[in-house]
Amino acid sequence: MLIPPPKWLRGEDIAASDITPRALFESRRRWLAAMAAGAAGSALAPWAARQAFAQDAGARKLAAKPNAAYALTDKRTPYREVTTYNNFYEFGTDKADPARHAGTLRTRPWQVSVEGLVKRPKVYDIDELMRLAALEERVYRLRCVEGWSMVIPWTGYSLAELIRRVEPQGSAKFVEFVTLADKKQMPGLGSPVLDWPYREGLRLDEAMHPLTLLTFGLYGEVLPNQNGAPVRVVVPWKYGFKSAKSIVAIRFVDKQPATSWNMAAPQEYGFYSNVNPAVDHPRWSQATERRIGDDAGGGFAALFAPKRKTLPFNGYAEQVASLYQGMDLRKFY
Numbered sequence: 001m002l003i004p005p006p007k008w009l010r011g012e013d014i015a016a017s018d019i020t021p022r023a024l025f026e027s028r029r030r031w032l033a034a035m036a037a038g039a040a041g042s043a044l045a046p047w048a049a050r051q052a053f054a055q056d057a058g059a060r061k062l063a064a065k066p067n068a069a070y071a072l073t074d075k076r077t078p079y080r081e082v083t084t085y086n087n088f089y090e091f092g093t094d095k096a097d098p099a100r101h102a103g104t105l106r107t108r109p110w111q112v113s114v115e116g117l118v119k120r121p122k123v124y125d126i127d128e129l130m131r132l133a134a135l136e137e138r139v140y141r142l143r144c145v146e147g148w149s150m151v152i153p154w155t156g157y158s159l160a161e162l163i164r165r166v167e168p169q170g171s172a173k174f175v176e177f178v179t180l181a182d183k184k185q186m187p188g189l190g191s192p193v194l195d196w197p198y199r200e201g202l203r204l205d206e207a208m209h210p211l212t213l214l215t216f217g218l219y220g221e222v223l224p225n226q227n228g229a230p231v232r233v234v235v236p237w238k239y240g241f242k243s244a245k246s247i248v249a250i251r252f253v254d255k256q257p258a259t260s261w262n263m264a265a266p267q268e269y270g271f272y273s274n275v276n277p278a279v280d281h282p283r284w285s286q287a288t289e290r291r292i293g294d295d296a297g298g299g300f301a302a303l304f305a306p307k308r309k310t311l312p313f314n315g316y317a318e319q320v321a322s323l324y325q326g327m328d329l330r331k332f333y
């Protein structure tokens with residue numbers, strides 16, 4: 001009996017630049033192992049294995065120089081938790097949904113339109129955008145307003161690198177991030193839980209802050225789809241929802257832009273959303289958090305990890321507190 005390898009293993013319908021999520025990679029490995037163990041496998045495995053591994057090794061790795069200025073000593077959250085415990089409502093509202101469903105997201109071809117109040121608007125192809133500045137690895141804390149946090153080695157460069165190249169006009173005061181909304185690829189868009197497309201925003205000085213990372217990868221690999229491939233931002237001193245995933249437009253505007261979470265529940269999600277242990281969310285205390293991976297792991301890790309004190313600005317106060325001098329952060333939450 002000769003079982004033909006599945007399409008994805010033969011490399012059909014998969015562009016060379018297409019990125020394989022880790023789950024698929026692992027199921028592919030298991031498939032190869034199963035085939036190698038069987039009679040059909042003995043004839044097939046060597047060729048198939050070469051094909052599969054060449055593709056994965058080349059396509060997933062994303063070389064970057066570790067930036068010592070942003071290396072944390074905190075224990076890193078295991079890759080498995082980082083990629084299976086996610087918020088990405090376009091793929092469902094359960095933490096396990098994005099890892100399960102984001103395989104349908106096509107990350108090539110992909111363009112990001114940088115537009116609005118800039119002297120040099122431009123539609124960037126994702127591969128050009130990725131090469132615009134030297135990629136760095138930075139270990140950042142990410143804290144969700146729901147009360148869990150992670151420590152993740154991200155790969156990218158300061159968003160300021162891009163902003164400087166497009167030259168904002170004097171009238172540009174805010175930056176809006178618009179993310180992909182394609183029903184064919186994103187099953188969660190059928191739900192009215194948020195106003196799609198998912199939109200986020202930063203004040204221009206926040207967007208220009210060196211900590212704000214235009215992010216293409218994590219753990220030395222291109223972003224898994226569920227983490228916001230092919231490009232997202234990571235704004236480590238703000239709650240996770242400010243870190244928009246799968247961005248298609250970066251727009252410079254003169255007024256504070258509407259954001260999806262603020263529109264959905266204005267009393268819960270303000271525009272600024274700086275991590276602030278002193279300002280509680282109506283449903284979750286912000287004084288403490290549970291670090292995913294502090295326990296033995298599993299989908300409900302957040303419920304069982306011991307509590308830690310949440311730090312003002314998520315531990316980045318020294319770098320960013322000055323941005324908010326004179327602002328009442330209870331009012332501008």
Ligand SMILES: Nc1nc2c(c(=O)[nH]1)N[C@H]1C(S)=C(S)[C@@H](COP(=O)(O)O)O[C@H]1N2
Pocket residue numbers: 082085086087088089090142143144145179198226227228239240241242243244245246
């Ligand atoms: N497009 C989009 N971006 C998004 C979200 C989302 O639902 N859609 N969720 C946000 C929230 S609430 C969090 S906590 C982080 C989670 O990022 P992670 O899954 O990579 O940890 O992504 C943010 N970016």
Ligand SMILES: [Mo]
Pocket residue numbers: 087143144145146239240241
């Ligand atoms: Mo979040």
